[in-house]
Amino acid sequence: MEHKFYTVQPIKNKTILDQVKDTLLHHFRAGRRNYTIFQVGKATLLRVSDVLALKYSDVYEKNGKxxxxxxxxxxxxxxQNIIYLKPVKQDLKDYQNWLKEKNIDSIWLFPSFTNSTKPLSRKQYYKIMAKTGDLLGIDYLGTHTMRKTGAYFVYQQTHFDIxxxxxxxxxxxxxxxLHYLGIDQTMRERILDKIDFD
Structure with a gap:
């Protein structure tokens, strides 16, 4: 399927978010890795290049914790950036177990399957997100989806603390x-509809 140029948007709908996570986890050979990349990117709001550049030792103690x-x-x-990992602690534990099961040993947190001495490339992750979009019929997924989605959920759940x-x-x-969050006119009007101007 040929891809047209489109704007990557945050996933604002919980049902669609669950479908994306499920597809990443169950429709790829390295599903656990792909899913964990998405979860880490969403919870830390890191750029995809920074997520893919994480080393195993950045995230796990020597004892494996x-x-x-x-x-x-x-x-x-x-x-310098301090990344809070507690929101994805369980995902990282599950991922660590998956790495052990698959006998994958790399200095990179998210190694390439073809060459574990290198991290997964941004181009490869784009292909994973594009295929996920194709499988679900969604045309706004890309490498920035996880960061934008995480930012949108923080914005919404902190009662719009921009x-x-x-x-x-x-x-x-x-x-x-606001532009990054995809706050367009429709969204602004929806927010304004909830304001009591009396």
């Missing part, structure tokens, strides 16, 4: 954050 925080440098900005979301995304303007 999942760390509470990972300390990394953003590839795009060069700034400042907090800006900080998490490392954005410098509200306008770019």
């Amino acid at each position: 999942v760390k509470t925080r990972a300390y990394i440098y953003d590839q795009k900005t060069g700034k 400042g907090f979301v800006m900080q998490l995304l490392n954005h410098s303007s509200q306008r770019s954050t």
Whole structure:
């Protein structure tokens, strides 16, 4: 199937989100890896390049325990970033067990299946997300989906705390954050409908 250019949007619907997660987990040979990448990206709001650049030792202690925080440098900005891993602790435990079952040993958290001395490439993950979109008939999935979806859920569940979301995304303007979240006119009107102006 040929892909047209489209704008990657956050997944705003919980049912669709569950379908995407289920497809990532069950429709690929490395389903557990693909699913965990998505979960980590969604919960940490990291760019895909930073998620794929994570090393095993960034996330797991020497004794195998999942760390509470990972300390990394953003590839795009060069700034230090502290990643809170508690929201995906169980996913990371399940993933660690899967790596052991598959006898996969790599310094990378998300190694390539063809060459475990290298991390999965951004291009490969794009193909995984595009195939997921094809299987589900969704045309707005891409490598930024997990980050945008995580940001959208934080925005919604913090009662539209744009400042907090800006900080998490490392954005410098509200306008770019709102655009990133896919807050269009329809969404603005839906929010305004809930406001009591009396």
